[in-house]
Amino acid sequence: MAIFSVYVINKAGGLIYQYDNYVPRTEVEKTFSFPLDIVLKIHDDKVVVSFGQRDGIRVGHAVLSINGVDVNGKNTAEGKEILEYLKDASNYPVSIRFGRARLSSNEKLMLASMFHSLFAIGSQLSPEAGSSGIEMLETDMFKLHCFQTLTGIKFIVLADPRQSGIDALLRKIYEIYSDFALKNPFYSLEMPIRCELFDQNLKSALEIAEKAGTFGPGS
Amino acid sequence: YVRPQGGAQDFKKWGNSELFTLTYGALVTQLCKDYENDEEVNKQLDKMGYNIGVRLIEDFLARSSVGRCHDFRETADVIAKVAFKMYLGITPSVTNWSPAGDEFSLILESNPLVDFVELPDNHSTLIYSNLLCGVLRGALEMVQMAVDVRFAQDTLRGDNVTEIRMKFIKRIEENLPAGDE
Numbered sequence: 001m002a003i004f005s006v007y008v009i010n011k012a013g014g015l016i017y018q019y020d021n022y023v024p025r026t027e028v029e030k031t032f033s034f035p036l037d038i039v040l041k042i043h044d045d046k047v048v049v050s051f052g053q054r055d056g057i058r059v060g061h062a063v064l065s066i067n068g069v070d071v072n073g074k075n076t077a078e079g080k081e082i083l084e085y086l087k088d089a090s091n092y093p094v095s096i097r098f099g100r101a102r103l104s105s106n107e108k109l110m111l112a113s114m115f116h117s118l119f120a121i122g123s124q125l126s127p128e129a130g131s132s133g134i135e136m137l138e139t140d141m142f143k144l145h146c147f148q149t150l151t152g153i154k155f156i157v158l159a160d161p162r163q164s165g166i167d168a169l170l171r172k173i174y175e176i177y178s179d180f181a182l183k184n185p186f187y188s189l190e191m192p193i194r195c196e197l198f199d200q201n202l203k204s205a206l207e208i209a210e211k212a213g214t215f216g217p218g219s
Numbered sequence: 220y221v222r223p224q225g226g227a228q229d230f231k232k233w234g235n236s237e238l239f240t241l242t243y244g245a246l247v248t249q250l251c252k253d254y255e256n257d258e259e260v261n262k263q264l265d266k267m268g269y270n271i272g273v274r275l276i277e278d279f280l281a282r283s284s285v286g287r288c289h290d291f292r293e294t295a296d297v298i299a300k301v302a303f304k305m306y307l308g309i310t311p312s313v314t315n316w317s318p319a320g321d322e323f324s325l326i327l328e329s330n331p332l333v334d335f336v337e338l339p340d341n342h343s344t345l346i347y348s349n350l351l352c353g354v355l356r357g358a359l360e361m362v363q364m365a366v367d368v369r370f371a372q373d374t375l376r377g378d379n380v381t382e383i384r385m386k387f388i389k390r391i392e393e394n395l396p397a398g399d400e
Binding site for chain 1: 274277286287361
């Protein structure tokens with residue numbers, strides 16, 4: 001999967017659509033006996049590994065599930081506090097899955113509006129007027145591509161640094177938005193996009209882009 | 220009897236333009252029945268047009284590769300030569316510029332909305348194609364331009380040509396997309 005996510009931000013900086021196209025590669029599930037030799041702590045309402053890295057379990061990884069059941073923040077699915085649960089010898093042996101914590105929807109909302117502000121700052125820093133704004137943010141793990149329309153909507157794609165054709169993909173997503181979101185009379189402008197046809201067409205556009213295909217006319 | 224001109228490829232994609240004329244006609248007559256007042260119908264048509272315009276602009280920008288217009292003359296050209304062609308298959312002419320360059324007319328030789336239409340005497344103040352005014356107003360508002368759009372002449376009401384008058388009011392400065400200051 002070389003295209004990781006798609007974000008759509010409305011004119012006010014609110015996230016109106018988000019789609020993740022990747023499966024985290026580093027999740028580790030292991031059975032442990034008492035006492036647990038990994039040091040855990042609470043961070044941002046999640047239980048994360050603070051010390052005791054081993055066997056693919058890294059510092060910073062969060063507890064994702066206990067005995068196969070996904071956790072709920074710092075509590076188990078039944079509502080017990082995880083740290084308390086793991087201090088009790090009678091609960092062992094226990095199977096814990098560790099991995100990189102996925103962003104919650106609230107976190108994504110915050111990040112989107114932060115990006116919106118950064119984008120505005122980027123335009124103001126420009127030596128000449130009429131800058132396009134941030135078009136790309138590059139890291140070693142991914143490239144973030146951004147396209148702002150003349151009406152102020154931003155389409156953002158996070159992809160593998162080596163993935164090409166993202167410009168065409170961004171334009172294609174704009175077309176899909178103008179078709180399946182805007183031409184749906186029951187969709188209100190600037191609101192979260194909850195249109196199945198939009199989802200379906202976006203997914204197939206991502207597949208086409210990943211295979212480095214081109215979008216034919218009117219496709 | 221002259222068949223309405225198909226015009227642009229994009230318009231032909233719609234298939235039967237008679238269905239379009241019939242649909243618009245059904246819409247207007249229903250509004251007339253519901254509101255029983257020409258002024259009110261004109262207002263509703265403008266409102267509906269506005270809702271279409273704010274959505275249509277994105278489709279227009281996504282499909283044409285038109286960039287931001289830097290003055291009203293550019294805007295007039297894009298509206299007449301690209302937008303009207305794309306959506307209605309006609310190319311109105313741009314004339315009657317005001318001395319300040321903030322007002323112009325679009326002269327429509329033909330209008331797919333009014334093919335086969337005749338206005339009865341009891342609807343003499345009905346602006347049948349007022350939807351178009353709303354569409355233009357809504358679309359331009361989304362690209363930060365406040366305009367006033369109205370029909371100056373209408374073949375349905377006995378004039379020789381159909382003339383849409385567009386006046387630039389101001390640039391909308393609130394909520395400008397970043398980079399447009």
